[in-house]
Amino acid sequence: MFSECGAGLSFDSKMERVTLPQMSRIAICGGTHGNEMSGVYLVREMQKLKVDQAGSVSITTVLSNPLAVDACRRYIETDLNRCFTNALLSAPLTDSTPYELRRAQELNAQLGPKGSQEAVDVLCDLHNTTANMGVCLIFYSLDWITLHIYKYIQSQMTSVPVRAIQIDVPMSEAYSLESVGKHGFAIEIGPQPTGVVRADIFNMAKEAVDLTVEWIQGFNSGSTFEGGEVEVYTVAKSLDYPRDPATNEITAAIHPQLQDNDFKLLKPGDPIFLSFSGETVKHEGEELYPIFVNECAYYEKKIAFHLARKNTLTFPSLSVKKD
Template identity: 45%
Template sequence: MSSAPPRGPPLSRVAVTGGTHGNELSGVCLVKHWLRDPSGLQRRTFAATPVLANPEAAERCVRYINQDLNRSFTAAVLTSEAPPDGPYEVRRAQAIDQLLGPKGSARAFDFIFDLHNTTSNMAACLIASSEENVFAMHVCGYLQKHSRVPCRVYLHGGDIFVSSVSKNGLGLEVGPQPHGVLRADITSQMRSLLAHGLDFIDLFNQGTSFPAFDIVAYKTAGSVDFPRAPGGELLGFVHPKLQDKDFLPLKPGDPIFQLFSGEEIFYEGDATVYPIFINEAAYYEKGTAFIKMEKHTFSIPALEAPGPS
Protein backbone atom coordinates (compact mmCIF):
# COMPACT_ATOMS: atom_id res chain seq x y z
CA MET A 1 0.00 0.00 0.00
CA SER A 2 1.46 3.36 -0.99
CA SER A 3 1.51 6.13 1.55
CA ALA A 4 0.41 9.65 0.77
CA PRO A 5 3.39 11.87 -0.09
CA PRO A 6 4.01 15.10 1.81
CA ARG A 7 2.68 18.24 0.16
CA GLY A 8 5.45 19.56 -2.00
CA PRO A 9 5.77 22.69 -4.10
CA PRO A 10 4.31 23.01 -7.63
CA LEU A 11 6.27 21.40 -10.45
CA SER A 12 8.01 24.12 -12.42
CA ARG A 13 10.80 22.23 -14.20
CA VAL A 14 9.40 19.64 -16.59
CA ALA A 15 11.26 18.07 -19.54
CA VAL A 16 10.14 16.06 -22.56
CA THR A 17 12.84 13.79 -23.96
CA GLY A 18 12.57 12.11 -27.34
CA GLY A 19 15.04 10.18 -29.47
CA THR A 20 16.49 8.29 -26.52
CA HIS A 21 16.45 5.58 -29.16
CA GLY A 22 17.29 7.34 -32.40
CA ASN A 23 15.11 5.22 -34.69
CA GLU A 24 11.88 5.67 -32.69
CA LEU A 25 10.67 8.50 -34.84
CA SER A 26 7.56 9.76 -33.05
CA GLY A 27 9.61 11.12 -30.17
CA VAL A 28 12.43 12.26 -32.45
CA CYS A 29 10.15 14.26 -34.74
CA LEU A 30 7.92 15.68 -32.01
CA VAL A 31 10.88 16.94 -29.99
CA LYS A 32 12.48 18.46 -33.09
CA HIS A 33 9.16 20.21 -33.78
CA TRP A 34 8.96 21.56 -30.22
CA LEU A 35 12.55 22.77 -30.39
CA ARG A 36 11.44 24.91 -33.34
CA ASP A 37 8.05 25.84 -31.88
CA PRO A 38 7.70 25.17 -28.11
CA SER A 39 4.16 26.54 -27.86
CA GLY A 40 2.68 23.03 -27.58
CA LEU A 41 4.64 22.48 -24.37
CA GLN A 42 3.49 25.65 -22.64
CA ARG A 43 0.90 25.62 -19.89
CA ARG A 44 -0.40 28.26 -17.52
CA THR A 45 1.99 27.34 -14.68
CA PHE A 46 5.08 26.08 -16.52
CA ALA A 47 6.70 25.46 -19.90
CA ALA A 48 8.23 22.03 -20.53
CA THR A 49 11.75 21.80 -21.94
CA PRO A 50 12.18 19.61 -25.07
CA VAL A 51 15.40 17.57 -25.23
CA LEU A 52 16.63 15.42 -28.12
CA ALA A 53 18.29 12.77 -25.97
CA ASN A 54 20.48 10.96 -28.51
CA PRO A 55 21.06 13.34 -31.43
CA GLU A 56 23.80 11.28 -33.12
CA ALA A 57 21.65 8.14 -33.14
CA ALA A 58 18.68 10.20 -34.37
CA GLU A 59 20.80 11.63 -37.18
CA ARG A 60 21.74 8.11 -38.30
CA CYS A 61 18.25 6.71 -37.56
CA VAL A 62 19.66 3.91 -35.40
CA ARG A 63 18.73 2.79 -31.88
CA TYR A 64 22.11 3.77 -30.44
CA ILE A 65 25.74 4.36 -31.43
CA ASN A 66 27.71 2.33 -28.87
CA GLN A 67 25.26 1.22 -26.17
CA ASP A 68 21.62 1.58 -25.17
CA LEU A 69 21.20 5.10 -23.77
CA ASN A 70 18.06 4.09 -21.90
CA ARG A 71 20.11 1.61 -19.85
CA SER A 72 22.95 4.04 -19.18
CA PHE A 73 21.74 6.10 -16.23
CA THR A 74 23.41 4.01 -13.54
CA ALA A 75 25.58 5.50 -10.84
CA ALA A 76 28.59 3.74 -12.36
CA VAL A 77 28.05 5.35 -15.76
CA LEU A 78 27.14 8.80 -14.49
CA THR A 79 30.20 9.02 -12.23
CA SER A 80 32.74 7.43 -14.59
CA GLU A 81 35.44 9.25 -16.51
CA ALA A 82 34.16 9.76 -20.04
CA PRO A 83 37.04 10.38 -22.47
CA PRO A 84 36.24 12.18 -25.73
CA ASP A 85 36.69 8.94 -27.67
CA GLY A 86 34.70 6.86 -25.15
CA PRO A 87 31.21 5.40 -25.72
CA TYR A 88 28.96 8.10 -27.12
CA GLU A 89 25.96 7.17 -24.95
CA VAL A 90 28.07 7.43 -21.79
CA ARG A 91 28.88 11.02 -22.70
CA ARG A 92 25.23 11.69 -23.57
CA ALA A 93 24.00 10.19 -20.29
CA GLN A 94 26.39 12.39 -18.36
CA ALA A 95 25.38 15.47 -20.37
CA ILE A 96 21.67 14.77 -19.77
CA ASP A 97 22.39 14.22 -16.09
CA GLN A 98 24.01 17.65 -15.91
CA LEU A 99 21.18 19.25 -17.89
CA LEU A 100 18.19 17.64 -16.14
CA GLY A 101 19.73 16.41 -12.88
CA PRO A 102 22.04 15.73 -11.27
CA LYS A 103 20.24 12.50 -10.49
CA GLY A 104 19.14 12.30 -6.87
CA SER A 105 19.84 15.97 -6.16
CA ALA A 106 17.55 18.80 -5.09
CA ARG A 107 18.47 20.58 -8.33
CA ALA A 108 17.10 17.82 -10.57
CA PHE A 109 14.11 18.51 -12.80
CA ASP A 110 10.73 17.84 -11.24
CA PHE A 111 9.42 15.54 -13.99
CA ILE A 112 10.56 13.93 -17.25
CA PHE A 113 8.28 12.47 -19.91
CA ASP A 114 10.40 10.15 -22.09
CA LEU A 115 8.89 9.29 -25.49
CA HIS A 116 9.33 5.84 -27.05
CA ASN A 117 7.96 3.67 -29.85
CA THR A 118 7.71 -0.10 -29.93
CA THR A 119 7.20 -2.45 -32.85
CA SER A 120 4.94 -4.55 -30.59
CA ASN A 121 1.16 -4.24 -30.46
CA MET A 122 1.11 -2.51 -27.06
CA ALA A 123 -1.05 0.53 -27.89
CA ALA A 124 -0.17 3.10 -25.21
CA CYS A 125 2.00 1.80 -22.38
CA LEU A 126 2.92 3.98 -19.40
CA ILE A 127 6.25 3.00 -17.86
CA ALA A 128 6.75 3.98 -14.22
CA SER A 129 9.27 2.85 -11.64
CA SER A 130 6.94 1.63 -8.90
CA GLU A 131 3.43 1.79 -7.47
CA GLU A 132 5.06 3.61 -4.55
CA ASN A 133 5.64 6.57 -6.86
CA VAL A 134 2.31 8.22 -6.01
CA PHE A 135 2.59 11.25 -8.27
CA ALA A 136 3.49 9.17 -11.35
CA MET A 137 0.65 6.75 -10.59
CA HIS A 138 -1.82 9.63 -10.49
CA VAL A 139 -0.49 10.79 -13.86
CA CYS A 140 -1.12 7.25 -15.14
CA GLY A 141 -4.66 7.23 -13.79
CA TYR A 142 -5.38 10.59 -15.41
CA LEU A 143 -4.00 9.44 -18.77
CA GLN A 144 -6.09 6.27 -18.65
CA LYS A 145 -9.21 8.38 -18.25
CA HIS A 146 -8.35 10.56 -21.24
CA SER A 147 -6.59 8.18 -23.63
CA ARG A 148 -8.38 7.20 -26.83
CA VAL A 149 -6.56 3.84 -26.93
CA PRO A 150 -5.88 1.14 -24.31
CA CYS A 151 -3.44 2.65 -21.85
CA ARG A 152 -1.74 0.13 -19.56
CA VAL A 153 0.81 0.63 -16.79
CA TYR A 154 4.15 -1.20 -16.68
CA LEU A 155 6.13 -0.98 -13.42
CA HIS A 156 9.75 -1.71 -14.30
CA GLY A 157 11.18 -1.50 -10.80
CA GLY A 158 14.48 0.07 -11.85
CA ASP A 159 16.24 3.42 -11.95
CA ILE A 160 18.45 3.18 -15.03
CA PHE A 161 16.23 4.95 -17.55
CA VAL A 162 16.34 8.58 -18.71
CA SER A 163 13.35 9.48 -16.54
CA SER A 164 15.26 8.40 -13.41
CA VAL A 165 17.41 11.53 -13.67
CA SER A 166 14.52 13.71 -12.51
CA LYS A 167 12.70 13.65 -9.18
CA ASN A 168 9.77 12.01 -10.93
CA GLY A 169 9.12 10.67 -14.40
CA LEU A 170 7.19 8.52 -16.82
CA GLY A 171 7.94 6.75 -20.07
CA LEU A 172 5.34 6.87 -22.84
CA GLU A 173 5.68 3.78 -25.06
CA VAL A 174 3.35 3.80 -28.08
CA GLY A 175 3.02 1.23 -30.84
CA PRO A 176 3.00 -0.64 -33.04
CA GLN A 177 5.30 1.39 -35.24
CA PRO A 178 8.28 0.03 -37.18
CA HIS A 179 11.62 1.56 -36.22
CA GLY A 180 12.67 4.18 -38.72
CA VAL A 181 9.04 4.77 -39.74
CA LEU A 182 6.70 7.61 -38.76
CA ARG A 183 2.99 6.76 -38.55
CA ALA A 184 0.40 9.52 -38.23
CA ASP A 185 -1.89 7.57 -35.88
CA ILE A 186 0.86 6.48 -33.47
CA THR A 187 2.48 9.92 -33.39
CA SER A 188 -0.91 11.54 -32.80
CA GLN A 189 -1.56 9.18 -29.88
CA MET A 190 1.82 10.03 -28.36
CA ARG A 191 1.21 13.74 -28.75
CA SER A 192 -2.22 13.43 -27.14
CA LEU A 193 -0.89 11.41 -24.20
CA LEU A 194 1.82 13.93 -23.54
CA ALA A 195 -0.64 16.83 -23.75
CA HIS A 196 -2.84 15.18 -21.11
CA GLY A 197 0.21 14.55 -18.93
CA LEU A 198 1.19 18.21 -19.10
CA ASP A 199 -2.43 19.16 -18.38
CA PHE A 200 -2.36 17.02 -15.23
CA ILE A 201 0.74 18.78 -13.90
CA ASP A 202 -0.82 22.14 -14.71
CA LEU A 203 -4.01 21.24 -12.83
CA PHE A 204 -1.94 20.06 -9.87
CA ASN A 205 0.08 23.28 -9.87
CA GLN A 206 -3.11 25.33 -9.87
CA GLY A 207 -4.25 23.69 -6.64
CA THR A 208 -6.18 20.60 -7.74
CA SER A 209 -6.18 17.61 -5.40
CA PHE A 210 -6.81 14.13 -6.76
CA PRO A 211 -8.70 11.42 -4.83
CA ALA A 212 -7.46 7.94 -3.98
CA PHE A 213 -8.13 5.26 -6.58
CA ASP A 214 -7.32 1.68 -7.57
CA ILE A 215 -5.25 0.93 -10.65
CA VAL A 216 -4.27 -2.23 -12.53
CA ALA A 217 -0.56 -2.44 -13.33
CA TYR A 218 1.89 -5.05 -14.56
CA LYS A 219 5.23 -6.13 -13.09
CA THR A 220 8.01 -8.11 -14.75
CA ALA A 221 8.14 -11.86 -14.09
CA GLY A 222 11.01 -12.72 -16.44
CA SER A 223 11.58 -12.96 -20.16
CA VAL A 224 11.49 -15.69 -22.81
CA ASP A 225 13.94 -16.01 -25.70
CA PHE A 226 13.29 -17.45 -29.13
CA PRO A 227 14.17 -21.07 -29.81
CA ARG A 228 17.76 -20.97 -31.04
CA ALA A 229 20.49 -23.30 -32.31
CA PRO A 230 23.67 -23.62 -30.21
CA GLY A 231 25.28 -20.89 -32.31
CA GLY A 232 22.41 -18.50 -31.64
CA GLU A 233 20.58 -18.81 -34.95
CA LEU A 234 16.80 -18.66 -34.80
CA LEU A 235 15.01 -22.00 -35.09
CA GLY A 236 11.54 -20.48 -35.32
CA PHE A 237 9.33 -17.49 -34.70
CA VAL A 238 6.58 -16.19 -32.44
CA HIS A 239 3.48 -18.36 -32.87
CA PRO A 240 0.67 -16.73 -34.86
CA LYS A 241 -1.67 -17.24 -31.88
CA LEU A 242 0.66 -15.18 -29.66
CA GLN A 243 1.69 -12.50 -32.14
CA ASP A 244 0.08 -9.09 -31.39
CA LYS A 245 -1.47 -10.39 -28.13
CA ASP A 246 0.42 -8.00 -25.84
CA PHE A 247 -1.11 -7.68 -22.35
CA LEU A 248 -3.51 -10.57 -22.99
CA PRO A 249 -3.38 -13.66 -20.74
CA LEU A 250 -0.96 -16.43 -21.67
CA LYS A 251 -1.89 -19.70 -19.95
CA PRO A 252 0.23 -22.83 -19.41
CA GLY A 253 -0.06 -24.98 -22.51
CA ASP A 254 -0.73 -22.10 -24.90
CA PRO A 255 1.46 -22.04 -28.04
CA ILE A 256 4.26 -19.48 -28.03
CA PHE A 257 6.61 -20.46 -30.88
CA GLN A 258 6.51 -22.31 -34.17
CA LEU A 259 9.70 -23.88 -35.47
CA PHE A 260 10.65 -23.67 -39.14
CA SER A 261 9.96 -27.41 -39.22
CA GLY A 262 6.34 -26.71 -38.28
CA GLU A 263 6.65 -28.04 -34.73
CA GLU A 264 4.89 -25.97 -32.06
CA ILE A 265 6.36 -24.99 -28.70
CA PHE A 266 4.02 -24.38 -25.77
CA TYR A 267 4.28 -22.22 -22.67
CA GLU A 268 5.42 -24.36 -19.76
CA GLY A 269 4.92 -21.95 -16.89
CA ASP A 270 2.81 -22.85 -13.89
CA ALA A 271 0.65 -19.72 -13.87
CA THR A 272 -1.01 -17.29 -16.25
CA VAL A 273 1.19 -14.37 -17.31
CA TYR A 274 0.66 -11.34 -19.53
CA PRO A 275 3.32 -11.01 -22.25
CA ILE A 276 4.46 -7.63 -23.55
CA PHE A 277 7.03 -6.48 -26.10
CA ILE A 278 6.05 -9.54 -28.14
CA ASN A 279 8.45 -9.85 -31.08
CA GLU A 280 9.91 -6.40 -30.39
CA ALA A 281 12.50 -5.79 -33.11
CA ALA A 282 15.01 -4.16 -30.75
CA TYR A 283 14.95 -7.09 -28.35
CA TYR A 284 16.29 -9.74 -30.74
CA GLU A 285 19.78 -8.66 -29.70
CA LYS A 286 18.77 -8.89 -26.04
CA GLY A 287 17.67 -12.50 -26.38
CA THR A 288 14.04 -11.65 -25.69
CA ALA A 289 11.01 -12.79 -27.68
CA PHE A 290 8.64 -11.39 -25.05
CA ILE A 291 8.58 -10.26 -21.44
CA LYS A 292 6.32 -12.04 -18.96
CA MET A 293 4.25 -9.81 -16.70
CA GLU A 294 2.18 -10.37 -13.58
CA LYS A 295 -1.06 -8.44 -13.25
CA HIS A 296 -1.74 -6.57 -9.99
CA THR A 297 -4.23 -4.09 -8.59
CA PHE A 298 -2.86 -1.33 -6.38
CA SER A 299 -4.61 1.18 -4.13
CA ILE A 300 -3.11 4.62 -4.71
CA PRO A 301 -3.62 7.24 -1.97
CA ALA A 302 -4.99 10.70 -2.62
CA LEU A 303 -2.68 13.35 -4.03
CA GLU A 304 -3.04 16.63 -2.19
CA ALA A 305 -2.65 19.95 -3.95
CA PRO A 306 0.83 21.43 -3.63
CA GLY A 307 1.92 23.64 -0.80
CA PRO A 308 3.45 27.08 -1.29
CA SER A 309 6.50 27.35 -3.51
Protein backbone atom coordinates in the same frame (compact mmCIF):
# COMPACT_ATOMS: atom_id res chain seq x y z
CA MET B 1 -2.94 3.01 5.15
CA PHE B 2 -0.39 4.40 2.70
CA SER B 3 3.35 4.51 3.25
CA GLU B 4 5.52 7.48 2.41
CA CYS B 5 7.13 6.98 -0.99
CA GLY B 6 8.63 8.86 -3.89
CA ALA B 7 10.55 12.12 -3.73
CA GLY B 8 9.60 14.52 -0.96
CA LEU B 9 6.12 13.12 -0.37
CA SER B 10 4.16 13.79 2.79
CA PHE B 11 0.98 11.93 3.62
CA ASP B 12 -1.83 12.90 5.98
CA SER B 13 -3.01 9.46 7.15
CA LYS B 14 -6.20 10.83 8.71
CA MET B 15 -7.32 12.52 5.52
CA GLU B 16 -5.79 9.89 3.22
CA ARG B 17 -4.30 12.68 1.15
CA VAL B 18 -0.76 13.41 -0.04
CA THR B 19 0.48 16.97 -0.52
CA LEU B 20 3.42 17.88 -2.74
CA PRO B 21 5.16 21.11 -3.73
CA GLN B 22 4.18 22.78 -6.98
CA MET B 23 5.96 21.39 -10.04
CA SER B 24 7.48 24.12 -12.18
CA ARG B 25 9.88 22.30 -14.55
CA ILE B 26 9.18 19.37 -16.85
CA ALA B 27 11.24 17.84 -19.63
CA ILE B 28 9.85 16.15 -22.75
CA CYS B 29 12.50 13.98 -24.39
CA GLY B 30 12.50 12.12 -27.69
CA GLY B 31 15.06 10.26 -29.75
CA THR B 32 16.66 8.45 -26.83
CA HIS B 33 16.50 5.67 -29.39
CA GLY B 34 17.26 7.44 -32.65
CA ASN B 35 14.95 5.35 -34.85
CA GLU B 36 11.81 5.68 -32.69
CA MET B 37 10.24 8.47 -34.64
CA SER B 38 7.17 9.68 -32.72
CA GLY B 39 9.31 11.26 -30.01
CA VAL B 40 11.77 12.64 -32.55
CA TYR B 41 9.11 14.44 -34.57
CA LEU B 42 7.07 15.54 -31.57
CA VAL B 43 10.08 17.15 -29.90
CA ARG B 44 11.10 18.80 -33.18
CA GLU B 45 7.57 20.15 -33.61
CA MET B 46 7.49 21.52 -30.07
CA GLN B 47 10.87 23.17 -30.63
CA LYS B 48 9.75 24.65 -33.95
CA LEU B 49 6.64 26.10 -32.28
CA LYS B 50 8.79 27.26 -29.33
CA VAL B 51 6.63 25.39 -26.83
CA ASP B 52 8.58 26.19 -23.66
CA GLN B 53 5.88 27.32 -21.25
CA ALA B 54 2.38 26.15 -20.34
CA GLY B 55 0.87 28.32 -17.62
CA SER B 56 2.87 27.70 -14.47
CA VAL B 57 4.98 24.99 -16.11
CA SER B 58 8.33 25.54 -17.82
CA ILE B 59 8.88 22.94 -20.57
CA THR B 60 12.31 21.77 -21.73
CA THR B 61 12.35 19.73 -24.95
CA VAL B 62 15.34 17.53 -25.70
CA LEU B 63 16.49 15.33 -28.59
CA SER B 64 18.31 12.88 -26.37
CA ASN B 65 20.58 11.10 -28.86
CA PRO B 66 21.12 13.49 -31.78
CA LEU B 67 23.80 11.42 -33.54
CA ALA B 68 21.57 8.33 -33.51
CA VAL B 69 18.63 10.45 -34.73
CA ASP B 70 20.73 11.74 -37.63
CA ALA B 71 21.75 8.17 -38.49
CA CYS B 72 18.20 6.83 -37.87
CA ARG B 73 19.68 4.12 -35.66
CA ARG B 74 18.73 2.94 -32.19
CA TYR B 75 22.17 3.98 -30.92
CA ILE B 76 25.70 4.70 -32.17
CA GLU B 77 27.89 2.68 -29.77
CA THR B 78 25.72 1.49 -26.90
CA ASP B 79 22.09 1.76 -25.80
CA LEU B 80 21.66 5.25 -24.30
CA ASN B 81 18.60 4.06 -22.39
CA ARG B 82 20.82 1.74 -20.32
CA CYS B 83 23.33 4.43 -19.30
CA PHE B 84 21.63 6.21 -16.37
CA THR B 85 22.57 4.11 -13.35
CA ASN B 86 24.37 6.02 -10.60
CA ALA B 87 27.53 4.03 -11.32
CA LEU B 88 27.59 4.91 -15.02
CA LEU B 89 26.67 8.56 -14.46
CA SER B 90 29.62 8.94 -12.07
CA ALA B 91 32.10 6.93 -14.16
CA PRO B 92 35.20 8.87 -15.29
CA LEU B 93 35.31 9.67 -19.00
CA THR B 94 38.24 8.45 -21.09
CA ASP B 95 39.13 8.39 -24.77
CA SER B 96 37.42 5.00 -25.04
CA THR B 97 34.15 6.06 -23.36
CA PRO B 98 31.19 5.30 -25.68
CA TYR B 99 29.38 8.28 -27.15
CA GLU B 100 26.11 7.37 -25.43
CA LEU B 101 27.69 7.31 -21.99
CA ARG B 102 29.14 10.76 -22.60
CA ARG B 103 25.69 11.90 -23.75
CA ALA B 104 24.07 10.38 -20.65
CA GLN B 105 26.34 12.44 -18.43
CA GLU B 106 25.51 15.57 -20.45
CA LEU B 107 21.77 14.89 -20.07
CA ASN B 108 22.22 14.25 -16.36
CA ALA B 109 23.94 17.62 -16.00
CA GLN B 110 21.20 19.35 -18.03
CA LEU B 111 18.12 17.69 -16.51
CA GLY B 112 19.38 16.41 -13.16
CA PRO B 113 21.58 15.63 -11.45
CA LYS B 114 19.73 12.39 -10.76
CA GLY B 115 18.49 12.19 -7.18
CA SER B 116 19.04 15.91 -6.49
CA GLN B 117 16.74 18.81 -5.71
CA GLU B 118 18.03 20.52 -8.87
CA ALA B 119 16.55 17.83 -11.15
CA VAL B 120 13.52 18.63 -13.30
CA ASP B 121 10.25 17.94 -11.49
CA VAL B 122 8.86 15.59 -14.17
CA LEU B 123 10.75 13.87 -16.99
CA CYS B 124 8.72 12.23 -19.76
CA ASP B 125 10.71 10.19 -22.30
CA LEU B 126 8.96 9.18 -25.54
CA HIS B 127 9.52 5.77 -27.10
CA ASN B 128 8.06 3.52 -29.78
CA THR B 129 7.93 -0.24 -29.93
CA THR B 130 7.31 -2.60 -32.83
CA ALA B 131 5.16 -4.65 -30.45
CA ASN B 132 1.40 -4.18 -30.14
CA MET B 133 1.58 -2.42 -26.77
CA GLY B 134 -0.91 0.41 -27.27
CA VAL B 135 -0.02 3.30 -24.95
CA CYS B 136 2.11 2.16 -22.05
CA LEU B 137 3.71 4.16 -19.23
CA ILE B 138 6.90 2.69 -17.77
CA PHE B 139 8.24 3.81 -14.40
CA TYR B 140 10.41 2.71 -11.50
CA SER B 141 9.52 3.85 -8.01
CA LEU B 142 6.04 3.72 -6.55
CA ASP B 143 5.39 7.39 -7.17
CA TRP B 144 2.04 9.05 -6.49
CA ILE B 145 2.64 11.69 -9.19
CA THR B 146 3.25 9.08 -11.87
CA LEU B 147 0.27 6.99 -10.79
CA HIS B 148 -2.06 10.00 -10.88
CA ILE B 149 -0.81 11.04 -14.34
CA TYR B 150 -1.27 7.44 -15.50
CA LYS B 151 -4.82 7.37 -14.15
CA TYR B 152 -5.58 10.72 -15.81
CA ILE B 153 -4.23 9.68 -19.22
CA GLN B 154 -6.11 6.38 -18.97
CA SER B 155 -9.37 8.17 -18.18
CA GLN B 156 -9.01 10.58 -21.12
CA MET B 157 -7.59 8.35 -23.87
CA THR B 158 -10.53 5.98 -24.15
CA SER B 159 -10.01 4.94 -27.78
CA VAL B 160 -6.77 3.01 -27.12
CA PRO B 161 -5.62 0.74 -24.27
CA VAL B 162 -3.48 2.64 -21.74
CA ARG B 163 -1.44 0.44 -19.40
CA ALA B 164 1.59 0.73 -17.12
CA ILE B 165 4.71 -1.30 -16.38
CA GLN B 166 6.66 -0.91 -13.15
CA ILE B 167 10.35 -1.87 -13.16
CA ASP B 168 11.08 -3.00 -9.62
CA VAL B 169 14.71 -1.98 -9.04
CA PRO B 170 16.30 0.58 -6.68
CA MET B 171 16.57 4.05 -8.17
CA SER B 172 20.38 3.88 -7.99
CA GLU B 173 20.18 0.98 -10.46
CA ALA B 174 17.46 2.54 -12.62
CA TYR B 175 19.08 2.62 -16.03
CA SER B 176 16.85 4.73 -18.28
CA LEU B 177 16.54 8.45 -18.86
CA GLU B 178 13.28 9.06 -17.00
CA SER B 179 15.02 8.14 -13.73
CA VAL B 180 16.93 11.45 -13.87
CA GLY B 181 13.83 13.51 -12.99
CA LYS B 182 12.35 13.84 -9.51
CA HIS B 183 9.34 12.09 -11.02
CA GLY B 184 9.68 10.34 -14.33
CA PHE B 185 8.20 7.88 -16.75
CA ALA B 186 8.58 6.69 -20.30
CA ILE B 187 5.66 6.62 -22.69
CA GLU B 188 5.98 3.56 -24.94
CA ILE B 189 3.59 3.41 -27.90
CA GLY B 190 3.22 0.79 -30.60
CA PRO B 191 3.11 -0.90 -32.94
CA GLN B 192 5.28 1.29 -35.11
CA PRO B 193 8.20 0.11 -37.25
CA THR B 194 11.61 1.59 -36.54
CA GLY B 195 12.55 4.50 -38.78
CA VAL B 196 8.88 5.17 -39.57
CA VAL B 197 6.38 7.70 -38.25
CA ARG B 198 2.67 6.81 -38.28
CA ALA B 199 0.08 9.56 -37.85
CA ASP B 200 -2.08 7.56 -35.44
CA ILE B 201 0.88 6.63 -33.21
CA PHE B 202 2.27 10.19 -33.34
CA ASN B 203 -1.10 11.59 -32.31
CA MET B 204 -1.29 9.17 -29.37
CA ALA B 205 2.11 10.41 -28.19
CA LYS B 206 1.06 14.04 -28.59
CA GLU B 207 -2.19 13.47 -26.70
CA ALA B 208 -0.39 11.69 -23.86
CA VAL B 209 2.11 14.55 -23.56
CA ASP B 210 -0.66 17.18 -23.69
CA LEU B 211 -2.58 15.34 -20.96
CA THR B 212 0.55 15.13 -18.81
CA VAL B 213 1.06 18.89 -19.04
CA GLU B 214 -2.67 19.45 -18.45
CA TRP B 215 -2.61 17.33 -15.29
CA ILE B 216 0.44 19.19 -13.92
CA GLN B 217 -1.23 22.55 -14.60
CA GLY B 218 -4.35 21.36 -12.77
CA PHE B 219 -2.27 20.14 -9.85
CA ASN B 220 -0.36 23.44 -9.62
CA SER B 221 -3.61 25.42 -9.74
CA GLY B 222 -4.82 23.74 -6.54
CA SER B 223 -7.06 20.97 -7.85
CA THR B 224 -7.38 17.88 -5.66
CA PHE B 225 -7.10 14.60 -7.55
CA GLU B 226 -8.96 11.73 -5.94
CA GLY B 227 -7.14 8.54 -5.06
CA GLY B 228 -8.07 5.16 -6.38
CA GLU B 229 -6.67 1.99 -7.92
CA VAL B 230 -4.78 1.20 -11.10
CA GLU B 231 -3.47 -2.00 -12.61
CA VAL B 232 0.24 -2.25 -13.37
CA TYR B 233 2.42 -5.00 -14.79
CA THR B 234 5.76 -6.09 -13.34
CA VAL B 235 8.17 -8.25 -15.33
CA ALA B 236 8.61 -11.75 -13.91
CA LYS B 237 10.99 -13.19 -16.52
CA SER B 238 12.09 -13.00 -20.14
CA LEU B 239 12.01 -15.70 -22.81
CA ASP B 240 14.46 -16.12 -25.67
CA TYR B 241 13.66 -17.66 -29.03
CA PRO B 242 14.43 -21.37 -29.48
CA ARG B 243 17.97 -21.65 -30.84
CA ASP B 244 20.17 -24.16 -32.60
CA PRO B 245 22.71 -25.27 -29.96
CA ALA B 246 25.45 -25.56 -32.59
CA THR B 247 25.02 -22.19 -34.33
CA ASN B 248 22.99 -20.22 -31.76
CA GLU B 249 20.68 -19.11 -34.59
CA ILE B 250 16.98 -18.87 -33.79
CA THR B 251 14.91 -21.82 -35.03
CA ALA B 252 11.38 -20.45 -34.53
CA ALA B 253 9.29 -17.30 -34.77
CA ILE B 254 6.55 -15.98 -32.48
CA HIS B 255 3.46 -18.16 -32.96
CA PRO B 256 0.65 -16.40 -34.90
CA GLN B 257 -1.70 -16.90 -31.93
CA LEU B 258 0.69 -14.95 -29.69
CA GLN B 259 1.77 -12.29 -32.20
CA ASP B 260 0.11 -8.90 -31.51
CA ASN B 261 -1.48 -10.24 -28.31
CA ASP B 262 0.57 -8.30 -25.78
CA PHE B 263 -1.09 -8.13 -22.34
CA LYS B 264 -3.37 -11.10 -23.14
CA LEU B 265 -3.12 -13.75 -20.39
CA LEU B 266 -0.88 -16.61 -21.46
CA LYS B 267 -1.90 -19.97 -20.01
CA PRO B 268 0.01 -23.26 -19.84
CA GLY B 269 -0.33 -25.07 -23.16
CA ASP B 270 -0.90 -21.89 -25.19
CA PRO B 271 1.31 -21.72 -28.31
CA ILE B 272 4.23 -19.28 -28.11
CA PHE B 273 6.61 -20.24 -30.95
CA LEU B 274 6.24 -21.82 -34.37
CA SER B 275 9.44 -23.46 -35.55
CA PHE B 276 10.62 -22.96 -39.11
CA SER B 277 10.03 -26.70 -39.63
CA GLY B 278 6.39 -26.27 -38.57
CA GLU B 279 6.42 -27.45 -34.94
CA THR B 280 4.55 -25.57 -32.21
CA VAL B 281 6.24 -24.74 -28.90
CA LYS B 282 3.80 -24.27 -26.02
CA HIS B 283 3.97 -22.22 -22.87
CA GLU B 284 4.92 -24.01 -19.68
CA GLY B 285 4.56 -22.81 -16.11
CA GLU B 286 2.32 -20.25 -14.47
CA GLU B 287 -0.19 -17.95 -16.09
CA LEU B 288 1.48 -14.64 -17.00
CA TYR B 289 1.03 -11.71 -19.36
CA PRO B 290 3.30 -11.38 -22.42
CA ILE B 291 4.63 -7.90 -23.20
CA PHE B 292 6.99 -6.52 -25.87
CA VAL B 293 6.15 -9.53 -28.04
CA ASN B 294 8.55 -9.76 -30.98
CA GLU B 295 10.07 -6.35 -30.27
CA CYS B 296 12.59 -5.65 -33.03
CA ALA B 297 15.26 -4.15 -30.75
CA TYR B 298 15.19 -7.15 -28.40
CA TYR B 299 16.58 -9.60 -30.94
CA GLU B 300 20.10 -8.47 -30.05
CA LYS B 301 19.24 -8.86 -26.37
CA LYS B 302 18.03 -12.44 -27.00
CA ILE B 303 14.53 -11.66 -25.75
CA ALA B 304 11.45 -12.87 -27.65
CA PHE B 305 9.11 -11.31 -25.07
CA HIS B 306 8.79 -10.58 -21.38
CA LEU B 307 6.30 -12.27 -19.09
CA ALA B 308 4.69 -10.08 -16.45
CA ARG B 309 2.39 -10.30 -13.45
CA LYS B 310 -0.58 -7.95 -13.10
CA ASN B 311 -0.93 -6.12 -9.79
CA THR B 312 -3.34 -3.56 -8.40
CA LEU B 313 -1.88 -0.46 -6.77
CA THR B 314 -3.89 1.74 -4.43
CA PHE B 315 -2.94 5.38 -4.07
CA PRO B 316 -4.20 8.37 -2.08
CA SER B 317 -5.74 11.67 -3.11
CA LEU B 318 -3.22 14.31 -4.12
CA SER B 319 -3.04 18.08 -3.95
CA VAL B 320 -0.45 20.85 -3.99
CA LYS B 321 1.23 21.77 -0.74
CA LYS B 322 0.25 25.26 0.40
CA ASP B 323 3.07 27.67 1.26
